[in-house]
Amino acid sequence: MEQPIGVIDSGVGGLTVLHELKRQLPKEKFIYLGDTLRCPYGPKQEHEVIQYTWEMVTHLMTFDIKMLVIACNTATALVINQLKEQLPIPVVGVIEPGARAAIKATKTNHVGIIGTENTIKSKAYETALKSIKPSLTTVGVACPKFVPLIESGQFTEPGALEIVKESLEFIKDHPNLDTLILGCTHYPIIQPLIEEVVGEQITVLSSAVETGFEVSTLLTFYNMYNSLEGKLEEPVILTTGSLNVFQHLKEEIFQLKSASLKQITLS
Amino acid sequence: MEQPIGVIDSGVGGLTVLHELKRQLPKEKFIYLGDTLRCPYGPKQEHEVIQYTWEMVTHLMTFDIKMLVIACNTATALVINQLKEQLPIPVVGVIEPGARAAIKATKTNHVGIIGTENTIKSKAYETALKSIKPSLTTVGVACPKFVPLIESGQFTEPGALEIVKESLEFIKDHPNLDTLILGCTHYPIIQPLIEEVVGEQITVLSSAVETGFEVSTLLTFYNMYNSLEGKLEEPVILTTGSLNVFQHLKEEIFQLKSASLKQITLS
Incomplete structure (x- = not known):
């Protein structure tokens, strides 16, 4: 058995x-x-x-x-x-695998994390990342609209891309960022939208x-x-x-x- | 200590x-x-x-x-x-990490492996891949010219790309292949040449x-x-x-x- x-x-x-x-x-x-x-x-x-x-x-x-x-x-x-x-x-x-994958992927040593308010506030990814590689630059931003967007099923509707765009505005302020961790297990469901918004220069990593x-x-x-x-x-x-x-x-x-x-x- | x-x-x-x-x-x-x-x-x-x-x-x-x-x-x-x-x-x-990464990366479930004659003959990657995911299609091809190219330092010379192209001719016969494992620890040194030859559709994975x-x-x-x-x-x-x-x-x-x-x- x-x-x-x-x-x-x-x-x-x-x-x-x-x-x-x-x-x-x-x-x-x-x-x-x-x-x-x-x-x-x-x-x-x-x-x-x-x-x-x-x-x-x-x-x-x-x-x-x-x-x-x-x-x-x-x-x-x-x-x-x-x-x-x-x-x-x-x-x-789910946190350590995502953190390690980001360390593996980043060339610029500048990593972003998106997640729920609580995950971002906990700084759990930053702690995991920096305990392994202290020289990393990190930025964590909460995307509180993503879980409702996914759970409501509205992520397949035309307005969804606009919501993702607004939530990821911060990326523009970090031109050196080359790796983005999806720090919420819901987010891989909208990964294609996220990838469309951030562009090819940024590697999007799913903790899943x-x-x-x-x-x-x-x-x-x-x-x-x-x-x-x-x-x-x-x-x-x-x-x-x-x-x-x-x-x-x-x-x-x-x-x-x-x-x-x-x-x-x-x- | x-x-x-x-x-x-x-x-x-x-x-x-x-x-x-x-x-x-x-x-x-x-x-x-x-x-x-x-x-x-x-x-x-x-x-x-x-x-x-x-x-x-x-x-x-x-x-x-x-x-x-x-x-x-x-x-x-x-x-x-x-x-x-x-x-x-x-x-x-080095074999199991490369095999697992390929399973993670492939969407088409068609994985290629390149390595030395001995590694390819041993079918070590195929065994590792299929023991985890039996449904995979795999193809292993030896590239005996790569190690001499690297150890001689000639990989930086103009003729190198041509050698890499010839060695990777087999890729054309496998249009469904989307993941290629560098099954030799030397090969990451010429990874940019390999990526140029295989194109963006194929994910090149370094065992290193x-x-x-x-x-x-x-x-x-x-x-x-x-x-x-x-x-x-x-x-x-x-x-x-x-x-x-x-x-x-x-x-x-x-x-x-x-x-x-x-x-x-x-x-």
Whole structure:
């Protein structure tokens, strides 16, 4: 019996990470839990985020997961060290993979980060970037309009490009910036719009993509690759909230049509 | 006293990996050993490559290295599993990071690999790629003219582009191929020529760059980052052969001017 990899998020944003994990590691089994009922975690008190995250983790541990991916920037910033210390399995967050990928990509050593107000305020990416490479210049800007744009589905409408343009105005003030981290797991959904606005000179990095790469690396080092050769198992998606938004996203955006979907209650 | 990261190669090719490690991890200390006297390992017998590699590793272990990077495709293919089993420190090769990066990058699931005759014959990249993602289409082609072109220094001359063009003729037969792995640590030195020939539609991946990323990932997971905040130490480069070629390369190509250079004897 192959053990699954557990993925948690406050809501649907982490599906970008699940999609990448499945694409980069098609032989692995995944179980995803989105706490949509209490989403978003951003404006919540710190102790609440810690409690909610532990509730999700405790639930997933009953599925005998072999690795935990925290596909949520807020939860990564607040709880990852606790989880790493206390869980008997490897724990991967979304911040460090994004930071490392930016260090790999930048030639000018000038890196931008966009994310929610809370992620930008936490300076979690800046801390991760500078702890590895102190000489970097960084700029972090919140794009509070992006999550509503994505969750409402309006990102496919003509006005969306204008909203993205306005939110990324700051780029013009940083002509040396050559790398932009999407520091929110929702943002890869509008990555084509972001790339259109920033132009070819700037490398846009998705934390979701880089987290997939990091999980792949760790599977080798912990010698944990799934040896399953036969039929591939589709991911299991659990949510504390409505099934509707997952149903739509998993089919229309993430090519996860055959993933099973189930509502659960966390206490 | 901070422990260094050890890097071994049969010769000078691994300097591309050292350069990337230093760029991505400026706070770390490195010690490099190139067995130039017995280079190249490609045409050697398997038991010789194993013996030579162990001699290099044994020498570097006396410097109390905290991690070992095998910056040589031949040695990675033949000895990495032994080293992983028997050494008390983490061991990183160049093949898996390159393979994983290709899986991350490809959209068409059609990946090319170029390398020396031996690396291509070993099918080490194909094995690594398909063990993770069996649905990939791969094509491996040897480019035996590249290493002489680089080691002779002629890659800066006008005829070089023509040689690269001829060697990469096979690309035309694979219109679906969107990702090309440089499966030899020498090749990043002529990456601009390779990119000019293959065009913008193909992502060219350097195993050297990806190995830097993998070492960075593992340093976090083993909680082994250098805490050094003060003066950065320059790499130490050891060679069993002539100092001349290292002297030229480290200054002209790799911006490792202040790295110290020393000739040693392995028994």
